[in-house]
Amino acid sequence: MTTSVLVLGAGMVGTCTALHLALRGHRVTLVDRKGPGQETSYGNAGIIQREAVQPYAFPREPDVLAKMLLGQGAALHYHWGALPALAPRLLRYWCNSHPERHAAATRHYARLIEHALSEHEPLIRAAGAEDLVRQVGYRVVYRDARALQQGADEARAVAQAYGLRHAVLDAQALAQAEPALRMPLAGAVHWLDPWVVSDPGELVQRYAQALERAGGVIAQGDATTLRATARGWAVRTQAGEVDAEHAVVALGPWSETLTRRFGYRLPLFVKRGYHRHYRGGEGPRIPLLDEAGGYVLAPMRRGVRLTTGAEFAFVDAPPTPVQVDRAYAQARRLFDLPEPVEAQPWMGARPCTVDMLPVIGPAPRHARLWFNFGHAHQGFTLGPVSGRLMAELIEGGPTVVDPAPYAPTRFG
């Protein structure tokens, strides 16, 4: 039986949710205050991370923690003023990153990631977006032999446990694979399964166009105007109030602004991140994660996109892009990247949960209200499978994976 659904938030997660619902014949309105794919899903590193079976843990190694506390490096930055408010959630995140708990989270995370490519693939075809995607994987590069050995050992263990493909490159093989490298590195781990996207925001927009072709409607509006009605839910848009039987909250890093209004205190936080494009010289041929530097360089349509690690701050606090400068100082030693494209770096925020798993399922105390957010470091990867899971939950039929580990009720 068909139903009607308001999907709030047109990032990768909301757009894929709406597309799955529309392809199943439901009446869907996708609502965003901007257009589709203009926030976090626009500015990421564009890697569909099939290899990311382990969610991103809070570092526990003493040397990394010391570096963090001193505020050094490009991988991490924080706003001192935000720390007292964020501390309880970061502490829970830290506790859940204990190896045993992290292993448990990995089991559930891997079950979603397993479907990353197989769920993107039909949507890419439906959206005619093959021109944006290359099936070339990405490389993690290491500067010294010990770090390479450790990275290669870890990669081998993960690859064997989860059936992933990878190759280890020594210094010479890496220099051949990336001829624009300006200095010798110890080598790299090449993850061969991931796909890379030359314009992540454009991929979301193509999925949104596929949604419209499937009969879905895209509306501009403020999700915080959501209210319960006799029939279900209604939200104000520029085209007037739109109502439907179901509503899905997919507001990524802003999800809490709405869920709080309905009385839910979910343990969410954000890790902000920045990017800037560079052109004029020659960068890597495929995306490259500089493990020691804590940044990614990805060749994209606008130039080589440099993306940074995590910044702990309030989601809408003014930008403090110090990590971009630190990362650029390191990146330009590796590649000739002379000209920044944008006057100022772009800023986004990874929507995180304290247990490193996304929140996908029914709102505990409101009928026909659904949550789909908290995809942290891999929301671009997980949008399609999360969207499918959400559509299947709304239909009440069998689901692509067991939804229990992602249920909002797990937070009590």
Ligand SMILES: Cc1cc2nc3c(=O)[nH]c(=O)nc-3n(C[C@H](O)[C@H](O)[C@H](O)COP(=O)(O)OP(=O)(O)OC[C@H]3O[C@@H](n4cnc5c(N)ncnc54)[C@H](O)[C@@H]3O)c2cc1C
């Ligand atoms: C630097 C960086 C690099 C990353 N690299 C990768 C990567 O390589 N691979 C990967 O898988 N993931 C990556 N990620 C993570 C990924 O980008 C996110 O997990 C993902 O984009 C989250 O998608 P989303 O749809 O949940 O949120 P968003 O894309 O942020 O979408 C939320 C939407 O809600 C809308 N919205 C907010 N408030 C309102 C309101 N009141 N009313 C109406 N609309 C509203 C916004 O306009 C926005 O469109 C990276 C993130 C960063 C920051």
